[in-house]
Amino acid sequence: MRAYQVIRFLIAALAVAGLALVGTGLTRLPARPPQPDGATAPHRTVPAPHLSPLPRAAPVEVRIPAVGISAPLISVAADAAGALEVPPLDRPGVAGWYRPGVSPGETGNAVLVGHVDSPGGPAVFFHLGRLRPGDTIEIVRTDARMVRFAVHDVEAYPKDRFPTDLVYGPGDAAGLRLITCGGRFDRGTGEYVDNVIVFATRAA
Amino acid sequence: MKARRVLIPAAGGIALGALLLPGTALADTTVSPSTTPVGGTVVLTATGCNPKSGDAIFRVTGPDRDQNVRSTTAAAGGGLSAELFTAGFTLGTYTVSATCGDGTADGSATFTVTPIGGAEAGGRDDDGAGTLATGATLLATALGGAVILARRRRHAVTAATH
Incomplete structure (x- = not known):
């Protein structure tokens, strides 16, 4: 009779532990980041308004009212393997400005990068995929100027087909590129398979 | 009417002069591709240089670099070209200025060295x-x-x- 009680206790303990783990697992399942509508659409180019290019000045803050982003910026470059650096994961609310490129407002494409999520949940660029053409991006620079950009494209690209030229390539006007991760999460590599890229042109 | 008679020969003379001066009207330097991930190779071409005048020299200047590259081959479309391997290059934009073998300048072009591939901007460790x-x-x-x-x-x- 005593053995029966012990087994019954063990079964109850297993059930309680199982229920607890299932509950924890369900709460930890992260929301999938929003994906751009035009994921397969070809990249579009838009005529830029005639604005005088600004001198170089580091950006310090990015604001995107349409998706509630307001984040400080730090400088990033490339790691030892030549890949684009990203801000440290222990600061998921911070975005990075690609320092070797132009600054926002100069002629050419300025590049910002931010995490889509972190071990703690969504990160600074989680909602980037929700942006639509016409949405506004504001960049505050160290020279106290605020540069406004208008989104004209939001697209997802497989990381192994990253559009280097569209992102870092030269341009006749002041452009802005925002990069984060997206698409399917590959548990094997622990990485998302795509990059979501927002293309914007200076509007004011 | 008299003015036109004077202007037309003058314009013709300028055009003829430009054609006869290599490295001015025909001067052109190209870099292909204009954007490369660090470690990639770009082809520098001085289309206005005559291979018979000797090698062209490409001066490559950029964030922390000032080096000369000598042309190695005659370009298929005319002029002279060289390959430039960008391993170890600092990220950024570089200017290439070409000088033909006869000493004439052949213009300039730019190319950009970028990071490799996309960004690893996902940070979740347990889904x-x-x-x-x-x-x-x-x-x-x-x-x-x-x-x-x-x-x-x-x-x-x-x-x-x-």
Whole structure:
């Protein structure tokens, strides 16, 4: 009779532990980041308004009212393997400005990068995929100027087909590129398979 | 009318002069591709240089670099070209200025050295699926144990009543 009680206790303990783990697992399942509508659409180019290019000045803050982003910026470059650096994961609310490129407002494409999520949940660029053409991006620079950009494209690209030229390539006007991760999460590599890229042109 | 007679020969003379001066009207330097991930190779071409005048020299200047590259081949479309391997280059934009073998300048072009590939901008380390699977396994084990236990008890009760 005593053995029966012990087994019954063990079964109850297993059930309680199982229920607890299932509950924890369900709460930890992260929301999938929003994906751009035009994921397969070809990249579009838009005529830029005639604005005088600004001198170089580091950006310090990015604001995107349409998706509630307001984040400080730090400088990033490339790691030892030549890949684009990203801000440290222990600061998921911070975005990075690609320092070797132009600054926002100069002629050419300025590049910002931010995490889509972190071990703690969504990160600074989680909602980037929700942006639509016409949405506004504001960049505050160290020279106290605020540069406004208008989104004209939001697209997802497989990381192994990253559009280097569209992102870092030269341009006749002041452009802005925002990069984060997206698409399917590959548990094997622990990485998302795509990059979501927002293309914007200076509007004011 | 008189003015036109003077202007037309003058314009013709300027055009002829430009054609006869290599490295001015025909001067052109190209870099292909204009954007390369660090470690990639770009082809520098001085289209206005005559291979018979000797090698062209490409001066490459950029964030922390000032080097000369000598042309190695005659370009298919005319002029002279060289390959430039960008391993170890600092990221950024570089200017290439070409000088033909006869000393004439052949213009300039730029190219950009970029990071390799996309950005690893996802940071989650556990998507909860592992925890969920472990919990489900424990629950299934408990359920199986409960079923076995109930059957045994039923058998014991049946045996006792017979």
